[in-house]
Amino acid sequence: KLEKGYIWLSVIVLVAFIAAITYSSVVLAIVVPGNDGQIVPKPGETLFAAVTRTKPFDQPGVRQTGPGTYDVVILGQAWMFNPGAIELPVGAEVTFLGTSIDIDHGLYIPGTTVNIMLLPGQIAKQKYRFTRPGEYRMICHEYCGMLHHQMTGTLTVK
């Protein structure tokens, strides 16, 4: 009898979890940063060479993709972001596309929900809409060695 109770309890907990996940993804439209593929070097090729020949990472920076929509293509490397300074108009609907050319880095923009890992050759993707003008800081939030603390950049919205 007691066992039956436990089984029912575990079923209820499971249903509650599934409901919570469904609620967050459907109702709240929470989008977890996605993995959008992997850049694999050819035999004998460096990761740097592989990334910098792969679109869109052959041309890091901002590009407009439609009315009010932009791609920000960003590379992490020890110890800087490329580009290190980004400018966007207020209201810009941005898709960040990021990867690393060497070791594990991260991209965190305080005051926003932009928080992605920049892993070697792995393509990370996250959307964010900049509704407030200002000077935002881009921070590497994954320890990446000696000058990790200096790996910052600026994103200006005006």
Ligand code: CUA
């Ligand atoms: Cu790059 Cu820490």
